[in-house]
Structure formats: structure tokens, C-alpha cells
Amino acid sequence: MYQAIGVEPIINCRGTFTIIGGSVERPEVLQAMEAAAGYFAQYDEMAAAVGQRLADITGAEWGLIASGCAAAIKHVTIACVTGGNPEKLIRVPDLTGFDKNQVIIPGYCRNAYDHAVRNVGVEIVMVDTAEEMEQAINPRTAMIYMVTGRGEDQPLSLQEMARIAKPHGIPILADSAAENLTIPNVHLEAGATVVTYSGGKALCGPQCAGIALGDKALLTSTWQASSPHHGPGRDDKIGKEEILGMLAAVEAWVTRDHEGEWQSWLEKLETISKRVEGIDTVTTSVDAPEGLNNRAPRLTIRWDPSVLHITGDQVAEDFARKPPRIAIGSGDGDGSASVNVTPSQLQPGNEQVVAERIHAILTEKREPLNDDLAAARLDVSGTWEVQVQYATSVSQHRWTLSQDGNWVSGIHETDYATIQIAGVVEGNQVKLESHMRRPGNWIPFLFGGSGTGDSLTGTIHLGEYQTATFSAQRTPAGRKGRRVTIPGGPPLAT
Known part of the structure; x- marks a missing residue:
């Protein structure tokens, strides 16, 4: 079906990432x-x-199904x-x-x-300590x-927040999107008022559904704030099919053979691990995450690049990029490479x-890696619009x-931020990278282009925000240096 519309399916070795479909x-x-x-x-x-x-199944006081965990949070x-x-x-x-218009969020x-x-x-109010x-x-x-899943080593654990908030009657929303559902629910027991989960992760329900449990x-x-009621939640519509599908996923959760699933995952990893045994410098290891978040074993294959x-x-x-397409994690550093x-x-x-x-690509004969850079034919030093x-x-x-040989560094002024930028010039090809960060969000700017003289054109990769194009013109240098006289006291005229 996907290939019929020109989309090549992906074998998922990454887990429940929404951008490749979540869970099955x-x-x-x-x-x-x-x-x-x-x-109807x-x-x-x-x-x-x-x-x-949902209350009967989970032991929570009540339950609700929304069109995803984010919709439930909203x-x-x-x-x-x-x-x-x-x-x-x-x-x-x-x-x-409105008398209530602030939400407190711990910085972590x-x-x-x-x-x-x-x-x-x-209005978001960020705090880092119990006192704050x-x-x-x-x-x-x-x-x-x-x-x-983040606060075990933080001064503001859920229990500490509940101690502070409860006397004031302030509800606590616990976002547990990628966690395994616990019954009785550990977060409600720790003091959360409501806890939310994604349907398209561990629960293996509809990708476009989520649940909220609690008060x-x-x-x-x-x-009342959810679709089909008209208001700010009407755009987060969920169908009757997703509602009953999500309920079925929660019902199945309490009868699933979780130990058997874990064992089947280990067997799959063993199949892969055995196939790469004996390849020069290759080692393998399996680890499991602590806690409830994204809970699945993971095989790491390392080698000497x-x-x-x-x-x-x-x-x-x-x-x-090449079929059969496989989404797989990777890491490089300290003289080793891994997937x-x-x-x-x-x-x-x-x-x-x-x-x-994996066996084929690691045993393929290829030339040694060449870290040498082609000589730069451009000097991009200066200010560019x-x-x-x-x-x-x-x-x-x-x-x-500013440019030193092949290497470039400097400042990138965006619409709303001034950030560092760095990169490389090889021949007439320029690659620059900067990252715009603000609490809760991150946007990469990966510029790749070419040019001659005072002009550059190319493409910007924006991570999950797709791509853009750019054209850049170097501005003429400012006025030449000159002598400057520093007065010995206050001015005598203005």
C-alpha cells in the first residue's frame, strides 16, 4: 500500500517514534x-x-480518551x-x-x-527548587x-511537588507518555492529580489516541474541553473507532504476557548479535533501561572504524536511504563506532x-576513511545578509x-535569536551548523551550499521542521580603522 503511493516502508529498530509511526x-x-x-x-x-x-481496569477514579497524549495534556x-x-x-x-492563568513547570x-x-x-512559570x-x-x-521519569535525582520530585501543591488545591498533571502503564498507578499514588499516556507507544493502541487517568x-x-464540544479542543477530534480501540488496548494491557514479549525481544536481538559474531573488532552488548520509560532491551554493536x-x-x-530501509540508532566517539x-x-x-x-555492510571491502579536507577555494570571512x-x-x-583554513566559526542572527554558528569550507562547498534553543524547543539550522566570491546559495535542513533554501550576500566591509582620542574628563559641550 505504501509503495503504491511511492513511499518505501521502514523496518523499525528505533522504537515508538511518532515520526515513523509509533507502535503497531x-x-x-x-x-x-x-x-x-x-x-453510531x-x-x-x-x-x-x-x-x-478505564476506572474499573486501572483503579483510577476516572479515565478519559483523547486524540493523543498531547491532546490530553492540552x-x-x-x-x-x-x-x-x-x-x-x-x-x-x-x-x-481569568482568575487562573499560570502553569508552573520545573525546569528539568x-x-x-x-x-x-x-x-x-x-503564562509559564519555571522553578527549580521547592522554595521557588x-x-x-x-x-x-x-x-x-x-x-x-526525570525527577528521581532532582530536588523537585513528584512527591515533593504534591506536598507543596496539595494544601493549595493545585492539581498536578503528570506526563507519562512513553511509560508502561502501572496498576495501581504509581504516579497517582505519588500525588499526581491526573496522569497521561500515549496510545501509540507501550500500550500499542491507536497512534492518534491517548489516555488520562485520575480525578x-x-x-x-x-x-467538556474535548471534541466534539465546540471550543479550543474541537480541533483535536477523536473518532469513536479510536476511542474503542484505545479502550481495547488498555483492556489488553492487563492480560498481555509482558514477560513473554520481553523474551521474544531478546531472542530477536540474539539473532542479530549472532550474525555479526566473528567480524573483526565487533563486540555486542544488551542493556535495558531503568524505570518505566521506553522500556525495552537494546542491542549495541560496536566496532573500530x-x-x-x-x-x-x-x-x-x-x-x-537504501531499501530495505531500516531506522536504526547510531553513535560514534572515542575511537569506536556503533549502531x-x-x-x-x-x-x-x-x-x-x-x-x-548489518553483516553485509560491516564486512564490505572499502577504502580507509579519509578525514583529509579538500582545500578551501572560498574565504567566507565577513558579514553576510x-x-x-x-x-x-x-x-x-x-x-x-571568520575562517581559519577550512574551519569557520561565528555568529548567526535569526528572526528571534543570536546564536553561535560553525562549519567547514571544502572547495567552493560551504557547510554551516547552528542550533536555536529555547525552553521546550530546539531548531537545527544546517546550511549546505556553494558559491563564488560574495554570493552563496543552498539548502537548509531544519530537522523535524523540514527544509528551506537560502541565498547569502556578503556585505561590504565597514569604514577603515582610524585613530581614536579618549578624553581625559567629562565633556564640556553636548
Whole structure:
């Protein structure tokens, strides 16, 4: 089906990344979705029945299914801001006049997914210590958002946050998107008011679904903020098929043979590991993550790149672009190269394909790696006005660069940031890299282009944000140096 529209499928050795499809839905999920498709139901009645059923299964007070974990986070945030008042609901994200319009987030919990909180229009208040949280809490505080699995070594654990927040009646939303579901729920027991999970990760439910478990009153207001109700959550529509498919995934979770699944994953890794045994300098190891997040074993295959003449990043790039395409992790450094395999989403027979592909590329005869750089035929030192062409807009950036042989460093001024930039010139080819960071977000700018004299053109790779093109013109040098007289005292005229 994918190939019929020109898309080459991918063998997934990375795990439950959304950008390659998350997890594979279980048979029970597909059956429930197909059955749901043939009938109609009133959504409020369905939400009430599903909420009770999730409570019965998980031991939480109530449950809710949303169109993904991020949607659940957004809708819980709305509920904390509106308190279930529809007059407030239809005003979001304009929170003018709202008595609750702040969300506290510990600094170590900032991440790209807290955009779901920010989408509501709240003011984010960052804290790093218990004392700062106590000082930050005020009548405008609507909620505390945190990410589980990160705070064990932090001064602000979930338990500590609950100790501070509970006397003030402030709800805590625990984002556990990629974790295994625990019953009884460890985060609710530790003091979270609501905990959210992705449907398309460990639960192997619909990729476009997620669940929220916890306080019934808060989740009742959360459902009001969710589709099909008109308001700021209407754009996060979830179908009856996904709702019942997600419920089926939770029901299956409590009957799945988790130990058997783990053993089958280890067997797949053993197949791959055995195939690369005996290759010069190759070693293998299997490790398992601690905690509940992205819980699956992982095989790491290491080798000496000076002997096999290929790096881990080169292997991963080759696998990503040539069929059969394989998404695989990689790492290089300290004189070694490696790739790693997470088996949780490998389908029957995939391990054989992966094993043969790794064996073939590591045993292929090739020339030694050459780290020598071609001589630079361009000197890009100076100030450059850079026009960036996005899909539907143009931005003006600026580089201020200095060059030492092949190596380039300097400053990159974007629309909203001034950041460091560095790269290399080989021949008339220029490659520059900078990274724009702000709490919760990260954008790479990877410039690749060529030119002559005072002009450069090329492409910008923006990571998950796709690509853009650029054209750059070097600006004429400023005025020449001159003598400067420093006065010996205050001016006598102005």
C-alpha cells in the first residue's frame, strides 16, 4: 500500500517514534476499531461509559480518551483554567480576566510537548527548587505540569511537588507518555492529580489516541474541553473507532504476557548479535533501561572504524536511504563506532533482514576513511545578509563569520535569536551548523551550499521542521580603522 503511493516502508529498530509511526496496533485494537466503525453512538454517553471502564481496569477514579497524549495534556490544562465554565471555555486562548492563568513547570521538565500546555495561552512559570515553587504558587496558579521519569535525582520530585501543591488545591498533571502503564498507578499514588499516556507507544493502541487517568471532577471538565464540544479542543477530534480501540488496548494491557514479549525481544536481538559474531573488532552488548520509560532491551554493536572503514552514523544513513530501509540508532566517539537496535516494534522476520544487512555492510571491502579536507577555494570571512526562503514566507538572517583554513566559526542572527554558528569550507562547498534553543524547543539550522566570491546559495535542513533554501550576500566591509582620542574628563559641550 505504501509503495503504491511511492513511499518505501521502514523496518523499525528505533522504537515508538511518532515520526515513523509509533507502535503497531494490537489485533484486539484493530478488531475493536473495525467493530466500532459499523455503528453510531452519542459521544457524551460513550465518554461516561469509557471513563468508568478505564476506572474499573486501572483503579483510577476516572479515565478519559483523547486524540493523543498531547491532546490530553492540552485539554486538562484548559480544564484547570476554566474550571468547567463554558463561558470561559469559549474564550480560550484569550485568558483576559481569568482568575487562573499560570502553569508552573520545573525546569528539568521543559520539553517540546509542553507546547500542549502553552497552546492554551497560559503564562509559564519555571522553578527549580521547592522554595521557588512555594514562592511561585499564588491565586493565579492553575496547574503544575511535570514529566515523570526525570525527577528521581532532582530536588523537585513528584512527591515533593504534591506536598507543596496539595494544601493549595493545585492539581498536578503528570506526563507519562512513553511509560508502561502501572496498576495501581504509581504516579497517582505519588500525588499526581491526573496522569497521561500515549496510545501509540507501550500500550500499542491507536497512534492518534491517548489516555488520562485520575480525578473524576477534573476529567469531567477535561471532557467538556474535548471534541466534539465546540471550543479550543474541537480541533483535536477523536473518532469513536479510536476511542474503542484505545479502550481495547488498555483492556489488553492487563492480560498481555509482558514477560513473554520481553523474551521474544531478546531472542530477536540474539539473532542479530549472532550474525555479526566473528567480524573483526565487533563486540555486542544488551542493556535495558531503568524505570518505566521506553522500556525495552537494546542491542549495541560496536566496532573500530579505523579497521572496518565505516562509522555508525554512516551505517545509519545508508540504512535510512537504501531499501530495505531500516531506522536504526547510531553513535560514534572515542575511537569506536556503533549502531543500536530496539526490538519492540520489529515484526516477524524483520530481525533476519536487519541481521543480514548489518553483516553485509560491516564486512564490505572499502577504502580507509579519509578525514583529509579538500582545500578551501572560498574565504567566507565577513558579514553576510542571508535570505531564508521558507515554504510560504521569507526571513532575513545574518552571519558574521571568520575562517581559519577550512574551519569557520561565528555568529548567526535569526528572526528571534543570536546564536553561535560553525562549519567547514571544502572547495567552493560551504557547510554551516547552528542550533536555536529555547525552553521546550530546539531548531537545527544546517546550511549546505556553494558559491563564488560574495554570493552563496543552498539548502537548509531544519530537522523535524523540514527544509528551506537560502541565498547569502556578503556585505561590504565597514569604514577603515582610524585613530581614536579618549578624553581625559567629562565633556564640556553636548
